[in-house]
Amino acid sequence: MLDKTFDPKTVEPRLYAAWEDSGAFAPKDDPNAEPFSIVIPPPNVTGSLHIGHALNNTLQDVLTRFERMRGKAALWLPGTDHAGIATQMVVERQLAAEGNMSRRDMTRDEFVAKVWEWKAQSGGRIVHQLRRLGASCDWSRERFTLDEGLSAAVRKVFVQLYKEKLLYRDKRLVNWDPQFQTAISDLEVEQREVDGHYWHFAYPLEDGSGEIVVATTRPETMLGDTAVAVHPSDERYKHLVGKAVRLPIVNRPIPIIADEYPDPEKGSGAVKITPAHDFNDFVVGKRHNLPAINVMDEFARINANAPEAYRGLDRFKARAKVVEEFEQLGLLRGIEKTRHVVPHGDRSGVPVEPFLTDQWYVNAKVLAQPAIKAVEEGTTTMVPKHWEKTFFEWLRNIEPWCVSRQLWWGHRIPAWYGPDGKVFVAETEAEAKAQALEVYGHEEPLRQDEDVLDTWFSSALWPFSTLGWPDKTPDLARFYPTSVLITAGDIIFFWVARMMMQGLHFMGEVPFKRVFFNALVRDAEGKKMSKTKGNVMDPLELVDDYGADALRFTLTAMSGHQRDIKLSRQRIEGYRNFGTKLWNAARFCQANGCERAEGFDPAKVALPLNRWIVGQTARTARTVTEALEECAFDDAASALYRFIWNVYCDWYVELSKPILKGEDAASQAETQATAAWVLDQIMLLLHPVMPFLTEELWAQTAASGAPRAHAGFLMTAPWPQLDAGLIDEAAEAEIELIIAAIREGRSVRDELNVPNSARPPLLVIEADAAQRRTLEAAAGSIGLMLRVSEVRSEAAAPEGAIPYVVDGATLALPVAEFIDLAAERARLSKEIAAHAQDIERTAKKLSNPDFVARAPEEVVEENRERLAEAEAAKAKLESALGRLQAVV
Numbered sequence: 001m002l003d004k005t006f007d008p009k010t011v012e013p014r015l016y017a018a019w020e021d022s023g024a025f026a027p028k029d030d031p032n033a034e035p036f037s038i039v040i041p042p043p044n045v046t047g048s049l050h051i052g053h054a055l056n057n058t059l060q061d062v063l064t065r066f067e068r069m070r071g072k073a074a075l076w077l078p079g080t081d082h083a084g085i086a087t088q089m090v091v092e093r094q095l096a097a098e099g100n101m102s103r104r105d106m107t108r109d110e111f112v113a114k115v116w117e118w119k120a121q122s123g124g125r126i127v128h129q130l131r132r133l134g135a136s137c138d139w140s141r142e143r144f145t146l147d148e149g150l151s152a153a154v155r156k157v158f159v160q161l162y163k164e165k166l167l168y169r170d171k172r173l174v175n176w177d178p179q180f181q182t183a184i185s186d187l188e189v190e191q192r193e194v195d196g197h198y199w200h201f202a203y204p205l206e207d208g209s210g211e212i213v214v215a216t217t218r219p220e221t222m223l224g225d226t227a228v229a230v231h232p233s234d235e236r237y238k239h240l241v242g243k244a245v246r247l248p249i250v251n252r253p254i255p256i257i258a259d260e261y262p263d264p265e266k267g268s269g270a271v272k273i274t275p276a277h278d279f280n281d282f283v284v285g286k287r288h289n290l291p292a293i294n295v296m297d298e299f300a301r302i303n304a305n306a307p308e309a310y311r312g313l314d315r316f317k318a319r320a321k322v323v324e325e326f327e328q329l330g331l332l333r334g335i336e337k338t339r340h341v342v343p344h345g346d347r348s349g350v351p352v353e354p355f356l357t358d359q360w361y362v363n364a365k366v367l368a369q370p371a372i373k374a375v376e377e378g379t380t381t382m383v384p385k386h387w388e389k390t391f392f393e394w395l396r397n398i399e400p401w402c403v404s405r406q407l408w409w410g411h412r413i414p415a416w417y418g419p420d421g422k423v424f425v426a427e428t429e430a431e432a433k434a435q436a437l438e439v440y441g442h443e444e445p446l447r448q449d450e451d452v453l454d455t456w457f458s459s460a461l462w463p464f465s466t467l468g469w470p471d472k473t474p475d476l477a478r479f480y481p482t483s484v485l486i487t488a489g490d491i492i493f494f495w496v497a498r499m500m501m502q503g504l505h506f507m508g509e510v511p512f513k514r515v516f517f518n519a520l521v522r523d524a525e526g527k528k529m530s531k532t533k534g535n536v537m538d539p540l541e542l543v544d545d546y547g548a549d550a551l552r553f554t555l556t557a558m559s560g561h562q563r564d565i566k567l568s569r570q571r572i573e574g575y576r577n578f579g580t581k582l583w584n585a586a587r588f589c590q591a592n593g594c595e596r597a598e599g600f601d602p603a604k605v606a607l608p609l610n611r612w613i614v615g616q617t618a619r620t621a622r623t624v625t626e627a628l629e630e631c632a633f634d635d636a637a638s639a640l641y642r643f644i645w646n647v648y649c650d651w652y653v654e655l656s657k658p659i660l661k662g663e664d665a666a667s668q669a670e671t672q673a674t675a676a677w678v679l680d681q682i683m684l685l686l687h688p689v690m691p692f693l694t695e696e697l698w699a700q701t702a703a704s705g706a707p708r709a710h711a712g713f714l715m716t717a718p719w720p721q722l723d724a725g726l727i728d729e730a731a732e733a734e735i736e737l738i739i740a741a742i743r744e745g746r747s748v749r750d751e752l753n754v755p756n757s758a759r760p761p762l763l764v765i766e767a768d769a770a771q772r773r774t775l776e777a778a779a780g781s782i783g784l785m786l787r788v789s790e791v792r793s794e795a796a797a798p799e800g801a802i803p804y805v806v807d808g809a810t811l812a813l814p815v816a817e818f819i820d821l822a823a824e825r826a827r828l829s830k831e832i833a834a835h836a837q838d839i840e841r842t843a844k845k846l847s848n849p850d851f852v853a854r855a856p857e858e859v860v861e862e863n864r865e866r867l868a869e870a871e872a873a874k875a876k877l878e879s880a881l882g883r884l885q886a887v888v
Helices: 008-022 051-069 084-097 108-121 125-133 148-163 219-224 279-287 315-328 364-376 387-395 429-440 455-459 474-479 489-507 539-546 548-557 569-591 608-629 633-660 665-686 691-702 729-751 769-777 779-786 821-846 849-854 857-885
Strands: 035-039 073-077 167-177 182-184 189-204 211-216 227-230 244-247 252-258 270-273 332-345 353-362 381-383 415-417 423-425 482-488 512-518 762-766 791-793 801-806 809-814
Touching (some): 008 548, 051 482, 051 512, 051 539, 125 539, 148 489, 167 279, 189 244, 219 315, 279 353, 381 387, 548 691, 569 691, 608 729, 633 729, 665 691, 729 779, 729 809, 779 791, 821 857
Parallel strands (some): 381 512, 482 512
Antiparallel strands (some): 167 182, 167 353, 227 270, 244 252, 415 423
């Protein structure tokens, strides 16, 4: 017999170990099996499981388990990313905490050795945490972006792109993190709103005839100004275009230029142009062939290109000194407080500088064209579809991709420099030396580039490098292109687009056929989770408290195409109760001898109740299958919940009780076999979402009898393929009539506060002959579930009876003797009035455009939900009052 309750803490680790040890996570060897593959978005090796990971990986596991059960060779390929900056930061902090030397005091090889040592001991913790969630990845194929095979792929791609002139070295502006002294990607830049100032500076005209006032939030950058720009239509400055100002402090003449960039309506209409320290200014500088003077070093200290008094100063000390000197010169025209956005390094937390430096770039414009075409033509589809617009907007306006980073941890750039600075790009140092020998005619010492590649460069190869490319492996031939990618929308540019670019360029095919962008998980009020707000939910803690299945079902059920997820503990607890409901139903089946009969054929059951539940099972199997095929995870979960809780547990189990306890042996045996068969289908259909509970039920119910023994794991059992012929519409009509009679009768009792002890008869007033037969035949079940004394036909409803209509039949419950009609009318009227007031207040608020525009989105949404709930409650009460008015 099943235990009284399901205990996730003991069951989950036991089952997961058994799954993994059995090799069931690997794709089947059958060469005729259709391949299905997903590559995991590789989490950082420094990471730990957060709620976003839990959502993303739950959905991947749901699809993988689903396709595995459908007989496909299902591969979910796991791995981790070396996470250049994050990992280097972790190890440097560890060294500092241990009192050891800093990275700068070590050789590169010594430091990298320390990182590998850390990785072996502490890295990859997240892959163990994914097991807690039930992730059925093929761990035997686990990859790491710095493993030997992926490193070889990275070098090959770099060299080939260089040979094709799609990868080159250039001097451009980058996001520069002074803390780590490296370029960082836009994804690693965090925009923070901070308090600041606009300083208004006067630049005297070179001829002494006046001045132009400019404003800046970064006064220190004026040391690198190379022009002042005004709009060509600005009448105030037309006569000055072509003239020059004398740059204060630096004492250098710089031109006044006309350009579309300045806004004549903003400030003075004139702007300072510092091409080496501002992205917009860099573009203006290119248009006008202005020099780009970099006045900072890699630590954001003022360098030798600035006046001597500033050299070596930190940027913020230089800022204060510039303001002070302008004031002394009498050229400070004002200081204006402001609140503005300043980019910060997401790891270092320090303001990022636009920095002019030599970096390696990929010509993303060329690589983007096939990726755009693939989505336009539907070779790769995106769900939800609105993400395609975001994809197109970025790729059609794409800039060169900076792929070099000034770090020690990562794929070192395969480029070597000769003594004259000539570069030799090759996959190995030996090949570079051979190239150099051809150029110089003799051996010369070569120096390898100190930089490493952006981690997105290696992860862009993930769908094919993890399968063995550049070697022509069986896995590559079988599983590329992959079937689907599940990821977050915020990396559509950094990862999804780049995988498509590289996959198409090197493999000639898209890397995945469908991309599903999972939602953002917010707190119960719809607010973004953050440690600062204290509203972060730890998935491992939730698994400890409620079990992995409850969390998985919650995330799946809330993963719609168009909405973020509002996660609450109450919701997870509710789905844990759902699991408990199924567990109790299985216990009921065991207690009532519901065991799978040898040779049971669901198409041959005779009782309407059993024909009905068989048909409902077939409908649910079709709905769940179609939903999962379309990545409509919430629709699949909704269908499962409705069928398991409402149809099977609430109605079928309850309606079957009189049969199971009755004297008709044939009906009893058929119902036992049907209940067991449906329970099997439930376990199969629910398994992808709640794998632990269903696997345990599968094993435990198998032990109750030899004819019902299940061979192997549920996770490898075949997915239900139920024929539409199992649906019996006549049986459905009969059982739906019984259910409606009970459901509506319960509503009457609840709305009018009829005591539980009251046992009025259920009267059939107007109905056709078939309906009367159905209701009278089900008198036992109706009596138990509606708490009525009998079911009988009457020509008319007696005085004091409450009529209600179901499926065209008029029924009545004589309840007047059990309640105070006048008091009930008064109560209902009072509650209706209260809801009406609430509806009026909320509707007035929502009709105010100012409230809708200014209030936080979650507050507006909360009011909309409140209005809908109040309207529904009022309608229900009005219906109840209407019933009372109809009392005969």
